[in-house]
Amino acid sequence: MKEVGSISLNHWSSVLTAVFNPWVALGIVFLLFFFxxxxxxxxxxxLTYVLPASSLGYVLLAVIGRFWLHEQITPMRWFGILLISSGVGFVTQGPALT
Known part of the structure; x- marks a missing residue:
């Protein structure tokens, strides 16, 4: 979005330029795939099974951020990631209701 700058809805050409930016278009494709x-x-x-399992995406994003983007993640955040993973593990051990 740094290439486009601020966008006014009065100028549709700038809106189309932002939407058809390859990175934004790729993000839209990923969002549709997720949906x-x-x-x-x-x-x-x-839902009680799918919703916690989808929270593993936060774990994946943290790992990608740490090792691919070289972001610093504090030990408290790693503990939170461990807590999320443990919760998902507990939920998946329960019986399916359908």
Missing amino acids: VSYTTALSWAD
């Missing part, structure tokens, strides 16, 4: 996979998962399993 389709999430609704598919909801058709196969309960």
Whole structure:
């Protein structure tokens, strides 16, 4: 978005330039893929199972941020990631309701 700058809805050409930026378009494709996979998962399993499993995405983002983007993650945040993973593990051990 640094290439486009501020966008006014009165100038549709700047809006189209921002939307058709390859990175923004790729983000939209990933968002659509997530939506389709999430609704598919909801058709196969309960929300109480799918919702915690989707929180593993936060764990994946933290690991990618640490090792690919070289971000500094504090021990408290790693503890939070461990807590999320443990919670997902507990939920997946329960019986499926459908």
